[in-house]
Amino acid sequence: MKNFIRAKNLKFKYDEKLVLNDINLEIGEGEFVAVIGTNGSGKSTLAKHFNALLIPTEGKIFVDELDTSDEKNLWDIRSKVGMVFQNPDNQIIAAIVEDDIAFGPENLGIPADEIKRRVDLSLNAVGMTDFKNFAPHKLSGGQKQRIAIAGALAMNTKCIVFDEPTAMLDPQGRTEVLETIKKINSEGITIIYITHFMEEAIIADRIILMNDGKILKIGTPREIFSDVEGIKKIGLDVPIAAEISYRLKKISFGKIQFTKNILTAEDFLKDFLKIYRSSKK
């Protein structure tokens, strides 16, 4: 897998306060990476380095091999990496959906017929074609976030960074947005997804676990959530199925053993039925 983002000994200070401390990471092209950590651990600050909204105080970060601290790379980087934030209402500018999606490419001076083509493709990618002529304020939160995603896609971005995009949505909106993100990832867009919902983090290929401005661990969801006690110690939850299997192991003094680290309800049921059947023999 080709590297898309690479950070090397990145440090960042707000005034004199060290907020990111020696960040080293590599994110591959087309990867889906979740970022988790308690409030104030530095997730948003890190995310803003991925499209050069912030520049490292020390160290480097490269996006598609472009150094973010080199000012002449700024436009290139911003068009390669889009961002979608938490509040759906703060991200929509125009009074009609299609104008809103066209806004970014228009600012780049892209010809009208190319803009039209991009708007149609982007609307289709997020399943919002039927809402092309709608007023954004008539849309649900989930639909607004899908329009924000379409806006990023219309810039021909290769990567979208999401900073808690479902935090203000109802369960229906949350599902809609997650399904949309999974779909665009399957079409090759690199996804970086900050969340405080552990059940959302487990759909990622890898998770970056942050604590106090540092990366504590990077690994697959199964690797990250295998350390239930460690995760809880830093003040985070684990997915519910991981929690239940962990507790069962504990209250049975290790008699109930699962074959692998449990992450989902499906994992749990499969293993639990096996254990139940063998106990009946």
Ligand code: ADP
């Ligand atoms: P998270 O996204 O994990 O909640 P943030 O990246 O928002 O964490 O914040 C990391 C630290 O940086 C916190 O201590 C926060 O108070 C501080 N911080 C965030 N934004 C600013 C800012 N604009 N000015 C000064 N300090 C900030």
